[in-house]
Amino acid sequence: MRNTVEKSLVIIPTYNEIENAEKMVRKVFSLQTPFHLLIIDDNSPDGTAAVIKTLQSEFEGRLHLIERSGKLGLGTAYITGFKWALEQGYDYIFEMDCDFSHNPDDLERLLSAVRNGADLAIGSRYISGINVINWPLGRVLMSWFASVYVRMVTGMSIMDTTAGFKCYRRRVLEAINFDEIRLVGYGFQIEMKFTTFKMGYKIKEVPIIFTDRKEGTSKMSGGIFNEAMWGVLKMKWRSFWKKY
Numbered sequence: 312m313r314n315t316v317e318k319s320l321v322i323i324p325t326y327n328e329i330e331n332a333e334k335m336v337r338k339v340f341s342l343q344t345p346f347h348l349l350i351i352d353d354n355s356p357d358g359t360a361a362v363i364k365t366l367q368s369e370f371e372g373r374l375h376l377i378e379r380s381g382k383l384g385l386g387t388a389y390i391t392g393f394k395w396a397l398e399q400g401y402d403y404i405f406e407m408d409c410d411f412s413h414n415p416d417d418l419e420r421l422l423s424a425v426r427n428g429a430d431l432a433i434g435s436r437y438i439s440g441i442n443v444i445n446w447p448l449g450r451v452l453m454s455w456f457a458s459v460y461v462r463m464v465t466g467m468s469i470m471d472t473t474a475g476f477k478c479y480r481r482r483v484l485e486a487i488n489f490d491e492i493r494l495v496g497y498g499f500q501i502e503m504k505f506t507t508f509k510m511g512y513k514i515k516e517v518p519i520i521f522t523d524r525k526e527g528t529s530k531m532s533g534g535i536f537n538e539a540m541w542g543v544l545k546m547k548w549r550s551f552w553k554k555y
């Protein structure tokens with residue numbers, strides 16, 4: 312029989328986040344909800360994984376680490392984390408960045424949305440105006456128009472389609488065939504939402520304020536943007552043919 316105490320896991324992929332890693336771990340464990348953390352580190356050259364290992368004895372049983380051999384991308388990092396979370400029996404599974412763009416204080420608001428009936432809660436920058444701090448205007452516009460484009464192509468009513476701050480109810484991840492998730496980067500975030508949407512699960516956007524990273528370096532690249540633009544069309548096409 313499964314444990315009756317509900318368990319929440321926050322998955323954080325890291326690549327060269329040494330400036331943020333310890334601060335992030337301490338912040339998450341200072342919250343009232345007893346979240347567990349899973350860090351998926353891709354052999355960061357700056358030694359992020361070593362920092363996590365030194366903290367593991369202090370937070371025994373709550374701080375978990377999976378080390379991969381090299382930079383394999385955000386999408387596969389999350390899929391590795393999702394599979395682990397399901398095996399370990401977690402009920403609520405979160406995605407969050409390590410760079411404090413996502414405010415850990417909002418984890419509890421996402422959790423409440425799912426506890427109150429949503430299957431997927433999305434920390435949304437665009438549900439009440441545009442809540443992005445310190446991004447150059449060009450990047451804000453690109454992200455906002457990308458969301459409009461994705462809504463048009465997919466028919467989803469989600470305002471922040473590329474958001475990466477989320478809480479899934481376990482049953483959503485159990486229902487997704489991860490082998491069929493093709494896109495990486497921002498495309499991965501879109502495809503996970505589209506898959507959840509197509510299966511008819513209840514999606515709720517929770518307004519958040521997103522702040523550009525202060526420490527560490529960006530892993531964003533133009534390639535990821537192109538992949539998302541073309542990938543969304545291909546994704547819609549595949550889903551159209553699957554119906555017939």
Ligand SMILES: Nc1nc2c(ncn2[C@@H]2O[C@H](COP(=O)(O)OP(=O)(O)OP(=O)(O)O)[C@@H](O)[C@H]2O)c(=O)[nH]1
Pocket residue numbers: 323324325326327328351352353382383384385388407408409410412523524528529530531
């Ligand atoms: N494990 C793993 N983590 C990654 C990889 N790429 C990015 N990350 C992590 O994923 C999260 C989001 O990456 P960011 O670099 O912040 O991407 P972004 O938010 O689009 O761009 P910036 O905030 O401008 O840097 C961070 O915690 C990164 O450390 C990767 O290939 N593997």
Ligand SMILES: [Mg+2]
Pocket residue numbers: 408410412524
């Ligand atoms: Mg970031």
